[in-house]
Amino acid sequence: xxxxxxxxxxxxxxxxxxxxxxxxxxxxxxxxxxxxxxxxxxxxxxxxxxxxxxxxxxxxxxxxxxxxxxxxxxxxxxxxxxxxxxxxxxxxxxxxxxxxxxxxxxxxxxxxxxxxxxxxxxxxxxxxxxxxxxxxxxxxxxxxxxxxxxxxxxxxxx
Amino acid sequence: xxxxxxxxxxxxxxxxxxxxxxxxxxxxxxxxxxxxxxxxxxxxxxxxxxxxxxxxxxxxxxxxxxxxxxxxxxxxxxxxxxxxxxxxxxxxxxxxxxxxxxxxxxxxxxxxxxxxxxxxxxxxxxxxxxxxxxxxxxxxxxxxxxxxxxxxxxxxxxxxxxxxxxxxxxxxxxxxxxxxxxxxxxxxxxxxxxxxxxxxxxxxxxxxxxxxxxxxxxxxxxxxxxxxxxxxxxxxxxxxxxxxxxxxxxxxxxxxxxxxxxxxxxxxxxxxxxxxxxxxxxxxxxxxxxxxxxxxxxxxxxxxxxxxxxxxxxxxxxxxxxxxxxxxxxxxxxxxxxxxxxxxxxxxxxxxxxxxxxxxxxxxxxxxxxxxxxxxxxxxxxxxxxxxxxxxxxxxxxxxxxxxxxx
Numbered sequence: 334x335x336x337x338x339x340x341x342x343x344x345x346x347x348x349x350x351x352x353x354x355x356x357x358x359x360x361x362x363x364x365x366x367x368x369x370x371x372x373x374x375x376x377x378x379x380x381x382x383x384x385x386x387x388x389x390x391x392x393x394x395x396x397x398x399x400x401x402x403x404x405x406x407x408x409x410x411x412x413x414x415x416x417x418x419x420x421x422x423x424x425x426x427x428x429x430x431x432x433x434x435x436x437x438x439x440x441x442x443x444x445x446x447x448x449x450x451x452x453x454x455x456x457x458x459x460x461x462x463x464x465x466x467x468x469x470x471x472x473x474x475x476x477x478x479x480x481x482x483x484x485x486x487x488x489x490x491x
Numbered sequence: 492x493x494x495x496x497x498x499x500x501x502x503x504x505x506x507x508x509x510x511x512x513x514x515x516x517x518x519x520x521x522x523x524x525x526x527x528x529x530x531x532x533x534x535x536x537x538x539x540x541x542x543x544x545x546x547x548x549x550x551x552x553x554x555x556x557x558x559x560x561x562x563x564x565x566x567x568x569x570x571x572x573x574x575x576x577x578x579x580x581x582x583x584x585x586x587x588x589x590x591x592x593x594x595x596x597x598x599x600x601x602x603x604x605x606x607x608x609x610x611x612x613x614x615x616x617x618x619x620x621x622x623x624x625x626x627x628x629x630x631x632x633x634x635x636x637x638x639x640x641x642x643x644x645x646x647x648x649x650x651x652x653x654x655x656x657x658x659x660x661x662x663x664x665x666x667x668x669x670x671x672x673x674x675x676x677x678x679x680x681x682x683x684x685x686x687x688x689x690x691x692x693x694x695x696x697x698x699x700x701x702x703x704x705x706x707x708x709x710x711x712x713x714x715x716x717x718x719x720x721x722x723x724x725x726x727x728x729x730x731x732x733x734x735x736x737x738x739x740x741x742x743x744x745x746x747x748x749x750x751x752x753x754x755x756x757x758x759x760x761x762x763x764x765x766x767x768x769x770x771x772x773x774x775x776x777x778x779x780x781x782x783x784x785x786x787x788x789x790x791x792x793x794x795x796x797x798x799x800x801x802x803x804x805x806x807x808x809x810x811x812x813x814x815x816x817x818x819x820x821x822x823x824x825x826x827x828x829x830x831x832x833x834x835x836x837x838x839x840x841x842x843x844x845x846x847x848x849x850x851x852x853x854x855x856x857x858x859x860x861x862x863x864x865x866x867x868x869x870x871x872x873x874x875x876x877x878x879x880x881x882x883x884x885x886x887x888x889x890x891x892x893x894x895x896x897x898x
Contacts, residue, residue, distance in 0.1 A: 341515075342515075342517055345515050345517065345522075346522065346525050346526050346529055347529070349522070349526050350526055350529060350530060353526070353530075420497075420502075420506055421506050421509065421510065424503060424506040424507060424510070425510060428507075439507060440513070443504065443507035443508050443510070444507065444508075444510050444511075444512060444513060445512070445513065446508075449867065458628070459627055459628055459631050459892075460867075460892075461624045461627050461628070461889055461891075461892055462627070462628045464624075464867050464868065464889050465624060465625070465889050468868070468887060468889065471500055471503055471504065474503050475498050475499075475500065475503055478498040478503070479498050482497065482498065
């Protein structure tokens, strides 16, 4: 989701190197899964901070898989697929306009389906900060999507 | 057709859940080779780093010396108070633009909100409110919740209170606070005089408390109950503990007053019995768990009761047990809906019309009651106000984690 597969792959390699170098310091306070996520997240955030100086956009650490935008619903109607894909594209696009913290929470909670506790552990936040940021992220997405929709309607009306 | 209603929370959440999982599709062998290459590159870079290590240290030393010298020039100048403050604020704003965008200005706590009342009229009840969720993050390293005894005419109970300690470790904070906290100002007691050699946190949520041998042997029956309740409430509040295990000078178990040998106290308690109000001699009001005050149906034989039933029970007072209702009797709750994360509580129209202490106590007690049912948010419906205490009641409320926050 760096929106660049090559960079994403480099970041994955960097994350593995960090895991390799710091495995001896892993105390087992959290599960290995959250520890790995936490390292990957740090690698991603460091990269973004570096890129921010160059005014580049970031959405996460990895590239979305080939199934990007593919709907998993069971046998939707053809027109539903088209509309659904368009809507998901919009959601994905607007997710990129949310703040870094909001994107991280959305990715971990919805795309990776992690619990609030796991998300808090990975991000090093309190559970309440996860909840608040998640709530704000959804609100931000809703606002962005509504604005985009209004703009599209105006363009159609012209 | 107006499409603006298309984007509601459920639709967005549903789309987000359907976005494909993030996967790394690199070939394992290639990945291994690339990592090897990068590890070798890293070693080369580290060697190169040494070339500029000395000049960097020298520059840092020069900067450090400048930092030491420059303030002394400023100190000799007669500066106004406002100017440096403004400069400090501006610098702060520039340094923390991102976090400022993300974090709203911290809301005032309920204690701050009603402080004026305390100052103007000491007989006015003063509610020790919860720490607003927006303020939790900045304090969380130092927050400590512990339970202290409090007296009422016919008995004694324990109240969980939260304060800010000086240490960043939870157990260090607890050990320091247990000796130094004095609740006299709020009409409550101090932490029971339990001599503790050490507390160790073990995997699986076990707190191992080591006490001097025979130090708890002569507890009276009243002390016996209050001491165990205080420990139980204190460690239950930390969330990461599920058992307290005792040792006496390193040997398993402790001799606990008239109860005799005791090896551990289980902290997991499935009963959800709501929250009530305890008023101290100094007229300070605290929230207290229904499990502590023998609220109605407070035994496991009564089984589980629903959130709606719990809220109805919270309208009852029992002064003999030391508590009063947290929800005024006239308040009519017309509906309670529970989804996974959120409880929606609907009031009859015209029931909640004032931003006052009683209503603040009510909404905080309701939120904590909902939290015991596994909810993270509460949405209030039917309130004719925008704000009660520090809460914007028309918005979805994140349930606070720390009740009875003493500043």
